[in-house]
Amino acid sequence: MKAALAIFGLLCCLGSLVAAASEGDHDAAKRLRDAGNIVPLEMILEDARGRHGGRVIEIELEREHGVYVYEVEFVDEQGAVHEYYYDAGDGRFLREKQGETEH
Secondary structure, three states: OOOHHHHHHHHHHHHHHEEEEOOHHHHHHHHHHOOOOOOOOOHHHHHHHHHHOEEEEEEEEEEEEEEEEEEEEEEOOOOOEEEEEEEEOOOOOOEEEEEEEOO
């Protein structure tokens, strides 16, 4: 139940994180997903959680060089931030970046 509520909350917040032209809202992300332009966020979160445990602190959907990219940030038990980048079109893992420590 907690996982379902967390995913729902993330999906609700996704609208404010979408960096798509003039459509920076949940509806734009839903249209992209429904049109088959991006994979569902749930697919990305499942893979990201399998790569590293921790708590999701931010999710962004951005357009980089004409390609939609999901950025998922986790914070681990030691407070280190891990960023995972995925091709939003096919869900392919692109890269990891380990950031600073969250305070």
